[in-house]
Amino acid sequence: MSELRVRFAPSPTGYLHVGGARTALFNWLLAKNQGGTFILRIEDTDVERSTSESVEAILEGMKWLGLEWDEGPFYQSDSFPLYKEYVQKLLDAGKAYKCYCSADELDAKRNLAMQEGRKPKYDGTCREQTSQPADRPYVVRFRAPQEGVTSFDDLIKGVITFPNEELDDLIIQRTDGTPTYNFCVVIDDATMRITTVIRGDDHVNNTPRQIQLYQALGFPVPQFAHVPMILGSDKARLSKRHGATSVIAYRDMGFLPEALINYLVRLGWSNGDDEIFSRAEMIQKFDIKNVGRSASVFNTEKLLWLNAHYIKNSDPARLAGLLLPHLSTRQVTTLAGPDLVTVVNTLKERAQTLEEMADRAVFYYNAPETYDEAALAKFDKEQLQAVFAAVIAKLSPAPVTEAAEIDLLFKEVCSENGWKMGQVGQPVRIALSGGTQAPGIGEIVATLGMEETIRRIQRAREITGAQ
Numbered sequence: 001m002s003e004l005r006v007r008f009a010p011s012p013t014g015y016l017h018v019g020g021a022r023t024a025l026f027n028w029l030l031a032k033n034q035g036g037t038f039i040l041r042i043e044d045t046d047v048e049r050s051t052s053e054s055v056e057a058i059l060e061g062m063k064w065l066g067l068e069w070d071e072g073p074f075y076q077s078d079s080f081p082l083y084k085e086y087v088q089k090l091l092d093a094g095k096a097y098k099c100y101c102s103a104d105e106l107d108a109k110r111n112l113a114m115q116e117g118r119k120p121k122y123d124g125t126c127r128e129q130t131s132q133p134a135d136r137p138y139v140v141r142f143r144a145p146q147e148g149v150t151s152f153d154d155l156i157k158g159v160i161t162f163p164n165e166e167l168d169d170l171i172i173q174r175t176d177g178t179p180t181y182n183f184c185v186v187i188d189d190a191t192m193r194i195t196t197v198i199r200g201d202d203h204v205n206n207t208p209r210q211i212q213l214y215q216a217l218g219f220p221v222p223q224f225a226h227v228p229m230i231l232g233s234d235k236a237r238l239s240k241r242h243g244a245t246s247v248i249a250y251r252d253m254g255f256l257p258e259a260l261i262n263y264l265v266r267l268g269w270s271n272g273d274d275e276i277f278s279r280a281e282m283i284q285k286f287d288i289k290n291v292g293r294s295a296s297v298f299n300t301e302k303l304l305w306l307n308a309h310y311i312k313n314s315d316p317a318r319l320a321g322l323l324l325p326h327l328s329t330r331q332v333t334t335l336a337g338p339d340l341v342t343v344v345n346t347l348k349e350r351a352q353t354l355e356e357m358a359d360r361a362v363f364y365y366n367a368p369e370t371y372d373e374a375a376l377a378k379f380d381k382e383q384l385q386a387v388f389a390a391v392i393a394k395l396s397p398a399p400v401t402e403a404a405e406i407d408l409l410f411k412e413v414c415s416e417n418g419w420k421m422g423q424v425g426q427p428v429r430i431a432l433s434g435g436t437q438a439p440g441i442g443e444i445v446a447t448l449g450m451e452e453t454i455r456r457i458q459r460a461r462e463i464t465g466a467q
C-alpha cells in the first residue's frame, strides 16, 4: 500500500447523485491506481437534514457501481467528543475564542456593513476581550490570520490564492456546543490522515478556511483537487429538472453499472480520444491531472450509446439475471415459456437499456392479445390469410429448431408463392409478437418453439380472417 489516502464524504441528505458518484469514482480510481486507501465517511453532522434512508441509498449506489471502500463507513456523528477535544485545544492555545455577540447584534452589524458598502464580515468584537461573562451563551470562533494570503496548488485548477482579510473568524462551535461543518471536515481529514482531498469545486471557497485550521492545529495540509461541476444541456448545474440524477434511478432505468461508470469517468477526465474503458483500463490510466478545468455537460445520448455497447458485449446469463426485476414489473414470469438466456440473446444486439429489452421480451412469455392495427392494415386481407396458411403448412411438419434453418423455410414460402420477404416476415412477426419491433423471424420462431409459433399464427389467422 502506498501512503495515498483519499476519501469520499457524502452528506446523507438525499440519494447518491451522479455528481457525487463521479467524485467517489475519481477518489476510488486514484486509490486503485496508486495502491492507496479509499475511505468512506458519512458527513451527518447536520442532524436535521441527515437520514438513515439516505445513508442506505448512498451505500446501495456505491455498491451497485462497485466502488468498494477500504475503510469505513465512518460517521461524523460518532466523533462529537473528538471535535470538542480539538475545539478545546484551540481555545487553550489562544487560537480560538468565545464570542458572546448575540444573533441580533450580528444581524445589525451585518446590515450596517451592507448599507455602507462594506463586506459583511465579523468585526472582531470578542476577539481581544479578556474578561468574559460566564453566564451568556457563546459560540467559539477561530482566530483567523488577518494579514497575508492563504494559497494552495490545486491538482486540477492550479494555484488558488485568497487574501486573508476576506476571511472572517469562522465559527467552529455553535451555542449548543455542536461543531460546525468546516471544522469537522478538517479534524476528520487530519485524523484519518487523508493525503489528497478530491471533491466538487463547490467546496473551493471552504478550502482556505480549512487550510488555516490545519495550520493552527499543526496538521500537515493535504493536497486538493477540486472537480468541476456537471451541467445540464442548458449549461445550468445538473438537477432533477434535466432528468434523473440519482445513481439508483439509472439502475432502475436499465443501465449497467459499467456503462454508468464508463460514462462518468469520461465526464471531465480524458485519455486521448478513448471512449470505452474497462475497469482495469480506467484504473491503469487514471491520472487526476488529466481531469479538465471546465465543467462537463451531461449527455444522455452518449450514456445510452455506452449502455448499448456494454449490453451487446455482456454475458447473456448475467443479463438474464439483471432483466428479471424489469420483467416482473411487467407482470411477466419466465417459469413457463422459452429460456430467458435464449431470449436475451435475440435482444441484446439492439437494446439500449434493460427496460427496452424487457419491453421487447414480454411477447415471448405473454402471447399478444392485440395486434398493431396500423401495421396490419398495410396488408391485403386475403393475402394475409394466404400467408398465414402457407407458413403454417410449411412449418407444421418441419422438425427444425435452428434459426437459420427456419429462415430458409420462410424463403421457400416466398419463392414457392412469388412473395417478397416483407410480405411474409412482417405479418408473421405481428402474429407472434403483436408488433413489428421484434428480432429476425427465424430467431423468434426458434426461441418460441414450433408449437407455440403455430398456435400464435393460427390465432392471428382466425382473428384477421373474421374481421
Ligand code: GLU
Binding pocket: 008, 009, 010, 011, 043, 185, 198, 199, 200, 203
Ligand atoms: N459532505 C460534502 C458534500 O457532500 C463533501 C465535503 C468534502 O468532500 O470535503 O458535498
